[in-house]
Amino acid sequence: MLLSVSAIGMINIGLAGIEQRSHELLIRRALGATRASIAIQVIGSSVLLSLIIAFAAVLISAVLVWAIPWMMPADSPLEPPAYPYTAAMIAACASIVTSLVGSLAPAIKAIRLQPALALR
Numbered sequence: 001m002l003l004s005v006s007a008i009g010m011i012n013i014g015l016a017g018i019e020q021r022s023h024e025l026l027i028r029r030a031l032g033a034t035r036a037s038i039a040i041q042v043i044g045s046s047v048l049l050s051l052i053i054a055f056a057a058v059l060i061s062a063v064l065v066w067a068i069p070w071m072m073p074a075d076s077p078l079e080p081p082a083y084p085y086t087a088a089m090i091a092a093c094a095s096i097v098t099s100l101v102g103s104l105a106p107a108i109k110a111i112r113l114q115p116a117l118a119l120r
């Protein structure tokens with residue numbers, strides 16, 4: 001449910017971004033860019049940002065789990081936790097899929113823009 005709410009938020013932000021970048025996208029279309037290249041640009045920027053954020057989140061969480069043994073008392077009966085690699089990869093993949101789903105509606109809106117509107 002949280003991922004669907006996140007995807008809806010990404011759709012709203014993406015649609016607002018398309019409104020702001022419509023002139024740029026229209027000029028690209030007027031100069032010969034295909035609808036596919038416009039869609040790849042919109043979806044690719046969203047997925048690239050998601051990849052960067054997922055990588056940073058996994059790196060930060062790994063550092064925090066790695067630092068736990070130094071925060072524990074020396075006579076602690078508990079073993080230091082192992083890093084949950086599977087959970088981290090599933091979370092990163094979910095983040096990327098959510099950004100892909102969230103960027104589809106803005107990409108569709110971007111490819112439906114008419115190049116003649118750039119002349120106004």
